Amino acid sequence: MLLLLPFLLLFASSAAMANGLDQNLLTFVQNAVPEGQxxxxxxxxxxxxxxxxxxxxxxxxxxxxxxxxxxxxxxxxSPQVLFADTSFDFALSQNLMPPAVLSEFYAxxxxxxxxxxxxxxxxxxxxxxxxxxxxNTVLGPIxxxxxxxxxxxxxLQELERSDAIPVSPSAAPIGSILVCPTxxxxxxPVSLGSVGILGSDHQVYGPDFRKGGGWTCFGxxxxxxxxxxxxxxxxxxxxxxxxxxxxx
Amino acid sequence: xxxxxxxxxxxxxxxxxxxCDDSISSPSGGASGTPTQNDLTQGQQIGNAVSGDQSFYxxxxxxxxxxxxxTSQFGGASFTSDSFARIDTDGDPSEQGYDTTWNAQTxxxxxxxxxxxxxxxxxxxxxxxxxxxxxxxxxxALVTNNETGQSMWARVEDVGPPGGTGEISEACATGVGIxxxxxxxxxxxxxxxxxxxxxxxxxxxxxx
Numbered sequence: 087m088l089l090l091l092p093f094l095l096l097f098a099s100s101a102a103m104a105n106g107l108d109q110n111l112l113t114f115v116q117n118a119v120p121e122g123q124x125x126x127x128x129x130x131x132x133x134x135x136x137x138x139x140x141x142x143x144x145x146x147x148x149x150x151x152x153x154x155x156x157x158x159x160x161x162x163x164s165p166q167v168l169f170a171d172t173s174f175d176f177a178l179s180q181n182l183m184p185p186a187v188l189s190e191f192y193a194x195x196x197x198x199x200x201x202x203x204x205x206x207x208x209x210x211x212x213x214x215x216x217x218x219x220x221x222n223t224v225l226g227p228i229x230x231x232x233x234x235x236x237x238x239x240x241x242l243q244e245l246e247r248s249d250a251i252p253v254s255p256s257a258a259p260i261g262s263i264l265v266c267p268t269x270x271x272x273x274x275p276v277s278l279g280s281v282g283i284l285g286s287d288h289q290v291y292g293p294d295f296r297k298g299g300g301w302t303c304f305g306x307x308x309x310x311x312x313x314x315x316x317x318x319x320x321x322x323x324x325x326x327x328x329x330x331x332x333x334x
Numbered sequence: 335x336x337x338x339x340x341x342x343x344x345x346x347x348x349x350x351x352x353x354c355d356d357s358i359s360s361p362s363g364g365a366s367g368t369p370t371q372n373d374l375t376q377g378q379q380i381g382n383a384v385s386g387d388q389s390f391y392x393x394x395x396x397x398x399x400x401x402x403x404x405t406s407q408f409g410g411a412s413f414t415s416d417s418f419a420r421i422d423t424d425g426d427p428s429e430q431g432y433d434t435t436w437n438a439q440t441x442x443x444x445x446x447x448x449x450x451x452x453x454x455x456x457x458x459x460x461x462x463x464x465x466x467x468x469x470x471x472x473x474x475a476l477v478t479n480n481e482t483g484q485s486m487w488a489r490v491e492d493v494g495p496p497g498g499t500g501e502i503s504e505a506c507a508t509g510v511g512i513x514x515x516x517x518x519x520x521x522x523x524x525x526x527x528x529x530x531x532x533x534x535x536x537x538x539x540x541x542x
Contacts, residue, residue, distance in 0.1 A: 208406050223405045224383045227476050227529065228485065229376055230410060251369050259369060261377025285385035286378060301384060325380070327372035 111153065114165045115140060118274025119151060130190040137168065137183060139191050141214070142278055146294035146302055148215040149268065149278045150174065150191070152183065170270035172215040172279065173236035209233045211299070217241065217281045220293035220301070221263070224283065230328040238267045238279030242321060250323040255311055258322040260286050264307075265321040266314040277317040282310065378483035399454055400539035401487040402474050407537065411529035413459070413467035415499035416480070419526040421518040422458050422501045424492055426451040429504075433518040442471040442491035449491040455506035456491035457528050460498055464490070472535030477502055479510040480525045486510050487539070490530060500526050 115124060122144030129138045140151040151170045155163035169177045174188055192199050197212055209218025209232075218233035218241055225231045231248070233241055242265045246252075255264050261284060268279035282292035282304050290310040294302035304310050314320055369377070402408070423429035425440040425448035440449040442456070449456055457475045464470065469490055478485045486509035494501055507514055513521040 211404065211406060219406065223402070224380060226405050226408055227411075227531070228379050228383060251367055251373065253369075259374055259377050261374075261380030283384045284381060286381035287385045289385065291384040324369050324373055324377050327370065327376040 111138065111165050115153065118167055118276050120275045122278070128194040130187050132184050132187050137187050139194060144278055146292065146296065146304070147172065147278045147280055148295040150214055151276055166272040167270045167274055167276060170276045170278065171237045171239055171268040172217055173213050175235040175237040176239040179240065207234065209236045215295050216299055217293055220299050221281065225325065229325045231325050238265060238281055241265060241281055242267045245323045250325050253322040253324050255320045255322040258284050258307070259324050260284055261324065263323045263325070264290060264310065266318045269318050279318060280314060375483055379478060379485050382484050399487065399489050402534065402537045402539060404537055408531045408534060412532035413463055413469055413530040414527065416527045417500035417525060419507065419512050419520055419524045420501045421507055421514045421520060422492055422503055423451045423518050425449045426504060428452065432516045440491050441493040451503040451505065453505055454491065454503060455486055455488035455509055456503045457488050457506065457530070458492040458494040458498065458501035459490055459530065460494055460496045462496055467530060468532040469530045470532065470535055473530055473532055474534040474537065475528055475530040477506055477510055478527045479512060480527055482511050484510040500528060502526060
């Protein structure tokens with residue numbers, strides 16, 4: 087972090103910003119995020135780029151949206167979507183924005199994390215929408231499988247890199263992990279992703295941020311597919327059996 | 335360096351769903367292959383665990399302890415057994431006179447009282463098993479019915495004879511779909527896997 091300081095210039099936005107968003111940015115975000123509630127959390131500038139942080143809440147999901155080129159941007163560029171997902175983990179691993187900006191964003195969200203910290207061994211329970219942590223409570227004890235991230239995009243990568251068996255979501259066996267990764271084209275529309283598990287009653291279950299991450303039913307598999315496939319690619323994985331029993 | 339804004343406001347609430355092409359994909363990376371029976375059985379366990387009508391997450395079904403709220407501190411199981419299920423009725427006053435090995439007391443206590451087998455999902459370990467695995471009274475255990483895949487969280491709450499395995503409370507048996515008679519004999523020969531996680535007794539339980 088200290089090495090980055092000379093290259094960063096984080097400054098306070100104008101007083102005018104405190105009373106409302108720039109109309110261009112407001113319109114841009116309204117158009118870029120077609121559904122859900124959006125809360126503007128703050129703005130951080132670095133290296134002549136202004137980054138605006140929004141929190142998106144839609145049904146059981148919660149995520150962040152970062153735009154660049156807003157009203158305080160000295161370069162005068164048009165705003166664009168820089169990142170969106172259920173956690174900053176993917177932005178961090180892909181170096182999508184300076185670590186110091188991420189630190190500021192964590193602080194704005196009241197999350198005690200730092201990009202300078204080593205990547206977590208397990209997905210932290212304190213996050214914007216701790217999907218991975220919720221999945222770990224089920225998958226860890228049964229399958230000895232642990233996600234390291236709460237980001238839908240990172241979770242997808244973790245599964246792709248594991249020995250989990252890819253399955254078609256529409257024909258997924260019970261217990262499959264279903265992933266709908268977040269999509270965020272530069273000009274929108276932003277679609278917040280979802281991760282769930284197919285229950286034995288053929289309904290999809292996942293954590294609900296409104297219940298503090300408690301599990302909730304997302305509806306029948308067909309309904310879940312119909313809802314999310316309209317906007318995102320869907321993926322399914324069945325974890326390989328890990329049960330190693332030592333009879334006594 | 336300092337943060338810029340700490341205020342927030344609700345910007346808008348728009349609900350609209352835009353239609354696009356269907357797009358269900360198989361991942362480009364990852365492993366491939368056909369699931370084995372073990373994979374499917376494990377999947378069934380996972381599916382049971384998340385389904386709202388299953389006992390794993392439903393403490394109201396008589397499990398008493400619910401499920402651990404935070405398993406992030408759980409490592410691998412410190413003790414695992416796979417054996418025929420046996421029912422421990424200790425702590426259940428209604429079993430006096432029916433179960434020849436019945437005992438009013440249990441090693442663990444709940445609210446200062448013996449842990450009632452009919453009300454709480456618990457498992458039994460021997461002193462030797464506890465010493466070897468580091469398990470203590472109150473640690474969490476995952477009990478799985480090997481035939482059906484039904485799973486349930488329980489706690490270690492009683493100490494049994496040396497070498498005994500698969501001994502679970504009435505509530506635990508009911509929770510994983512195992513039937514038993516008043517004399518504590520099981521119906522048929524169901525088998526269970528018991529996985530005990532040592533050092534977890536301080537993790538509180540909850541229900542969905």
